[in-house]
Amino acid sequence: MKSVKLCLAILSKFILILPAVCAFSQAVPNVQQSFNLFNSGNVNSAVESLRSALSQQQDDPVLRISLGVMLAVERQYNEAVKQFTAAAKIIPTDPLPLLLAESAYDEVDNEKQAEIIRAKADSLLKNGDARKNLAKSANMLQVAIAKYPDSAILHNLLGDIYQLLGENHQAVESYKSAAKLATWWIKPLFNLAMAYLPKDPKAAADSFEKVIELDPKNLRAYLWLGDAYEKQSKYSEALLAYKKAEGSKELSNQAAIRIGNIYLKQGSIPKAKDIFEKVAKDDPDNAAAKAGLAESYIREGQFKKGIEAFNETAKLVLPSSPKESKITVLNNLANAYIGAGEYEKAIKILHEIIELDPSFGDSFTAIVAVYRKANLLEKGIEYYWQKMRNEPVNPADALILAELLLESGDFESAKKTFNTVLQSTKSEPFITRAKSGLARIKKESK
Numbered sequence: 001m002k003s004v005k006l007c008l009a010i011l012s013k014f015i016l017i018l019p020a021v022c023a024f025s026q027a028v029p030n031v032q033q034s035f036n037l038f039n040s041g042n043v044n045s046a047v048e049s050l051r052s053a054l055s056q057q058q059d060d061p062v063l064r065i066s067l068g069v070m071l072a073v074e075r076q077y078n079e080a081v082k083q084f085t086a087a088a089k090i091i092p093t094d095p096l097p098l099l100l101a102e103s104a105y106d107e108v109d110n111e112k113q114a115e116i117i118r119a120k121a122d123s124l125l126k127n128g129d130a131r132k133n134l135a136k137s138a139n140m141l142q143v144a145i146a147k148y149p150d151s152a153i154l155h156n157l158l159g160d161i162y163q164l165l166g167e168n169h170q171a172v173e174s175y176k177s178a179a180k181l182a183t184w185w186i187k188p189l190f191n192l193a194m195a196y197l198p199k200d201p202k203a204a205a206d207s208f209e210k211v212i213e214l215d216p217k218n219l220r221a222y223l224w225l226g227d228a229y230e231k232q233s234k235y236s237e238a239l240l241a242y243k244k245a246e247g248s249k250e251l252s253n254q255a256a257i258r259i260g261n262i263y264l265k266q267g268s269i270p271k272a273k274d275i276f277e278k279v280a281k282d283d284p285d286n287a288a289a290k291a292g293l294a295e296s297y298i299r300e301g302q303f304k305k306g307i308e309a310f311n312e313t314a315k316l317v318l319p320s321s322p323k324e325s326k327i328t329v330l331n332n333l334a335n336a337y338i339g340a341g342e343y344e345k346a347i348k349i350l351h352e353i354i355e356l357d358p359s360f361g362d363s364f365t366a367i368v369a370v371y372r373k374a375n376l377l378e379k380g381i382e383y384y385w386q387k388m389r390n391e392p393v394n395p396a397d398a399l400i401l402a403e404l405l406l407e408s409g410d411f412e413s414a415k416k417t418f419n420t421v422l423q424s425t426k427s428e429p430f431i432t433r434a435k436s437g438l439a440r441i442k443k444e445s446k
Contacts, residue, residue, distance in 0.1 A: 158174045
């Protein structure tokens with residue numbers, strides 16, 4: 001699977017750790033001219049101009065990285081790799097040139113070299129100084145931009161750093177600057193759209209539309225445009241965009257799954273199930289397709305098949321996926337067990353979710369609801385009283401017991417148990433939940 005393309009491909013999302021000190025003492029005319037040529041779309045001349053400037057500043061990693069980006073834009077990926085690896089030798093503890101080199105190798109399908117470079121970059125990204133170094137990188141680029149304010153490349157890089165620092169507003173402004181300086185360059189427009197997407201899908205859609213105006217064959221832009229429309233509940237527009245993206249062999253399954261998910265939202269279960277079955281047949285290890293198929297079965301009332309499909313999804317997702325993906329799969333599986341009346345299995349799954357993230361959704365309330373629905377409230381209270389005898393007290397068990405006691409009307413025991421939670425943990429989600437329970441008891445006792 002290809003990694004994210006940094007400064008080379010459609011979407012840029014990466015960690016930069018650049019040197020804290022910028023080598024520029026003053027703006028160099030050849031460098032400014034190079035950036036101006038790039039901004040105008042005359043990339044070939046920009047490359048030659050920057051090569052000339054670099055001959056006088058061979059140890060400047062920022063110039064080498066900038067030249068590498070220009071060469072990559074010209075699809076001279078092997079030459080770009082030379083610049084990125086040269087920069088990596090100058091700044092050996094900085095993963096940025098390695099990540100860029102990896103991306104360039106991916107573009108020429110040199111997977112072996114890409115894996116070697118990726119391993120080196122990963123080793124640098126395991127340290128605990130990422131945020132500190134990102135702040136230094138931002139400062140270094142700000143200094144460079146002060147000297148070369150018309151560099152779209154530098155503004156775009158700064159936007160990427162801001163995104164990783166969680167400073168989305170600044171990222172948006174940097175991408176806007178880059179897009180304004182190099183109106184022909186798709187990359188900052190795409191990055192701008194991606195920065196907008198989580199909180200302003202309308203603005204994201206506008207930016208993706210501009211990308212498509214510049215490059216009508218950019219099917220990845222259609223895929224993300226569909227997401228921007230979907231977030232606005234504009235399902236008809238989203239479907240049209242996704243169907244465009246299906247024209248890409250690389251993106252066809254991703255687009256199909258998104259289409260299937262919209263059909264689920266619209267209640268067209270047979271159409272959704274048909275899509276998920278086709279994708280799962282084409283790609284048996286596609287967890288999203290398995291999850292969509294499972295949801296289709298559940299919506300049809302075929303709980304046994306739904307559970308089987310969710311279990312298959314769990315096998316694909318749980319070993320190495322991010323916590324959020326694991327929780328989503330487990331939550332769907334728990335709901336499937338509840339629908340099938342297999343309450344004890346549902347409770348076990350909900351426990352796993354709480355262990356992964358006690359702040360996720362309302363898993364504690366869900367467990368209480370399952371015990372109540374199964375007429376097992378007393379059995380649940382007895383079970384958790386037994387667990388409370390263990391030392392040290394497990395705050396999750398204590399909180400579930402307190403919720404069950406509150407549900408049963410035993411306010412006094414519930415109050416004591418909520419206080420036990422407060423005494424046994426410093427976890428904010430547990431503390432917040434326990435305080436909420438005490439407040440409910442006080443209110444209901446009046």
